[in-house]
Amino acid sequence: MSASTVVNLRSIEAPLRAVDISQLDFTNCPVRDLISRIGGKWSILLLEALAQRPYRFGELRRMVPDISQRMLTQTLRDLQRDGYVGREVFPTKPPSVEYRMTDLGRSLYVPLAPLLNWAEANHEAVRAARVRFDQSQD
Numbered sequence: 001m002s003a004s005t006v007v008n009l010r011s012i013e014a015p016l017r018a019v020d021i022s023q024l025d026f027t028n029c030p031v032r033d034l035i036s037r038i039g040g041k042w043s044i045l046l047l048e049a050l051a052q053r054p055y056r057f058g059e060l061r062r063m064v065p066d067i068s069q070r071m072l073t074q075t076l077r078d079l080q081r082d083g084y085v086g087r088e089v090f091p092t093k094p095p096s097v098e099y100r101m102t103d104l105g106r107s108l109y110v111p112l113a114p115l116l117n118w119a120e121a122n123h124e125a126v127r128a129a130r131v132r133f134d135q136s137q138d
Helices: 030-038 043-052 057-063 069-081 103-136
Strands: 085-090 096-101
Touching: 030 043, 043 057, 043 069, 043 085, 043 096, 043 103, 057 069, 057 096, 069 085, 096 103
Parallel strands: none
Antiparallel strands: 085 096
């Protein structure tokens, strides 16, 4: 797509959330709490992969070569802690571990997939907007 391509979302009727922001408890905000975890640099990539099929640790590491082993372990552990990803250990020598998306993870992926599609469709337009903004600041 070209830098000027923008997906027309005006034809999509977006459901409005009836939330009075002034009444929110920001110390216990469910949106911030959940989005902060899935909005991490690696979480969405791993959720995208696991939405396709289960993977072993080494396969995930090869799919995302610029993630460190430590960060992959921590991100998978965080996704597992939140209930999006399940971990199964197989009694082999040495033990092998497989990660798969849980039902909760799949329910998260339903609204996440359109956002990922939007990001891919509009990436160049956003990058072009950044360049225009940065040039106007000089």
